[in-house]
Structure formats: C-alpha cells, structure tokens
Amino acid sequence: MARPVDIVLEAKGLVREYGRVVAVTGVDLSLRKGDFLAIFGPNGAGKSSLLRMLGGGLRPTHGRVSICGEPLDFSEVDWRYRVGVLSHQGFLYEQLTAKENLQFYGQLFGLTELDARIARGLDQVGLTDRAGSRVGELSHGMRHRLSLARTLLHDPDVVLLDEPFTGLDPSAAAVLRDVLRQLKDGSRTVIMVTHNLSEGLELATHITIQVSGRLAWQGVAAEVDRAGFGRFYHDVVESQA
C-alpha cells in the first residue's frame, strides 16, 4: 500500500461530460514514482479525455487530480513544470526548425542550460542531424520523435503518452520503445494510452482497461498472463460495453 507521501499522481472521482455525453466517469487512480501505467480500451472509451484531465489540458466536470499532493489548480502554472504530454498532435510549429521548436518550449519553461538539454534531447531521439530542418520537412515518424524530445525537455516527473506508437514505422517505433524503456528508471511516473497490447504489456508496470469511461479492470503487469491477455481484454470489453 502506497503511503500518501509516495504518491506522485492521484485522481479521485474524475468525471468528464461533453454536454449529455459522459466520456469519463468515476475514475480513481493512484500512482507512485517509477510506476508505468498502460491504459487499454476500445475507441471512444474516454482514454484520451482521461489523459488530458490528468495532464491539466482538460478541466474535469467533477473530481480532482493531484500531483505530489498538490491539487491541480488551473489558475496556477507551477504544476505544469512537473508534467510532460505526448499527444496525437505534436504541438510543433511546422515553420520552425526542430531546434527552434525545442528552444521555444524550453524558453517558455525558463530552462537553464537549454542548448545542452536540446542537444541531449535530439540525440536521445536520433534527430541530431535534423536539428536545422523545419518540422514541415520532417516525416511523421521524425515529428513524433521530436514531440517526444519536446515532452521530456523539461525533465517532467509525470509523463503522459497518448497512443505513442500510432502511425510509426518499425524503426521509429524502435527508437520510441528505447526512449520509453529509459523512462522506466524509477525517477518518473508514466501513463501511456495505447491500443497496442504487446507494447503496453512489455513497458508497463501496471495495467488498466477502460471501457465506456470507467476503469473496468486494473492489475499489475508482472502478474498478467501475456499469452492469454488478448482474450481476457476482449472479454472485459465485451462484458462492460
């Protein structure tokens, strides 16, 4: 049982409604430093809405999110230093170069030793030789890797990844997988939304299945029967849908 002081990310009673549509309902989560949670679920299960609420990009209709014990307050900005988000969208400016994009975000965060951080980040995702290329000239996979460098530039405590493997070719996926493995160094808390069961099972320490806005099942990755997980996943989705 995690002591409250160990908990990095906590969500209590999260609900998100869009008009009459309930995207997320009754979500409680509690994650410690070093935890890597994979959220599986069918399309429309509310995974991205949940992730956006956890990252402060979407205001919950009800419930609250805390990071290191501090409730997320949308009128404050300090907690945003602790969170890095990799979304479907890259949050990149096509007319700026890869390096200029990272400089822009680094300066918004007021980071020190920015040039060194940028060089490290570009090296980590294998884009050092494309630092001067405009984002509009980069392939989808390269842009995604650059987005990952942007996400990690400020060394966040909590990293939120929304379907990071979608649309990547095998080599780009391999680079991403390597970086995500590096994130499992025990210093961060990672949440990854994905449809890819095998990637999720390989990387995560904890697993949950979200269906119709609810967390229908939660478990520890090491205790999961990987061979039979696909069947189990479909059974959970079918029973809750």
Add this chain to the structure above:
Amino acid sequence: MSLYLRQIKVIFWKDLLLEFRTKERLIAMAAFAVLTGILFSYTLDTTRLRPADVAAGLIWMTIVFGGLLGVGRTFHLENQDGAFQGVLMSPVPRDAVFLGKILANFLLLYMIAILVLGVFTFLFALEIRSSVWALLLTLALGSLAFVALGTLFAAVSSGTRMGETLLPILVLPLLLPVVIWGGVVTGRLLAGRPVSEVLGSIRLLGAFALVAVAAGALLFRFVVED
C-alpha cells in the same frame, strides 16, 4: 528580466518569426491596403469632393478591414498540429500569452496602418507634414486597441465552426470608439487643424486602448482554457 517578461518576449518573437517565414498575413493585409487605396482614388469625384474631407474615414475603414484579414488568422498557424495546446500546457500565464500575441499583431498592424497612411497620402495628395507625429501616434493607439480586441475575439472565433467569418460580427461593434476617435483626430489633422484641438480625442483613444489591453489580458484565459 523576469520569467514573465521573457515568456512574453518568446511568444512575441515566435509569432513574428512565423509571420516573416510565411508572410501570409502581411502580404494579404498589405495588398488589401494598396488595392483599396487605388480603388477609392478612382471612385472619388475629386471635382466635387476634397480628398482631405473623406480620406480619414477611408483610411480607418481600410485599416479595420485590412486588419481583420490579418488578426483573424492569428490562431490559424497555432491550430496546426495543436501547437497552441502545447503553449497552454506550458507554465505560461495566459495573460503573458495574450500580451506576446498582441505585441506581434500590433507590430504587423502598425506597419500596415503606416502603409495605408502612405498610400492615401500619395494617391489623394494629402498634406501631412505638419501633423505626421500626431497621426502616427493616433494610428499606434488605434492599432493597439484594434489588436487587443481583435486577438481576443480571434481566439473566440477560432474555436467555433464559423471560424474567421464570425470575427467581424463579434469585433466590429466594439471597434466603434476606435473608428470614431481615430477618424475624428485623423480628419481634423488632415484638414490642417492644430494638434491641440484633438488632444482630448487622442487621450480618449489611448485610454480605450489601455482598457482593451487590460480587458483582453484578463479575459483571455476564459476563452482559451477548456
């Protein structure tokens, strides 16, 4: 320099850099300004109307409609690849984002406003030498009020299905004080009246610009946050 001021500067430089790389707003606004000036110069019967009597209104209408072309697209590049969402997820106060954006928009619109004044001065043979500084100040204050309101409502309209087409409907009624005071000052100065005669209107325009900037900075977060 505090982080807050640095963040304003970063947003300002980024917006300017994007504009000077794409030139999509600057070229559209400049072309509109020049073409409108040329069209008006052909449509006015200068044997019955003195150009100086009508130029002030035409100058301000050209600035307003040309400005809408540019300010309306403030969030166009921001919405590509969700970049603005990334800005909002950064630890930047919303008013700093707003101030950075209006400073960049102000610089662009002020350049266009000076171009408009130059085009009309040339085509309508206006005499502005004696009042050029007062005219430039009036254009600056009017441009500042315009971009403060225009940027705020461009953020509103960019989040709607109607997009840029909604912007004029929202913002034109609020720009009435800018057009009235700006037009009055410009008209009197072009008619050769002394600057002291229009100081009151210039002060009112300045006060309106400050209120527009302050209101925009306060309200921006309610517009952009989900």
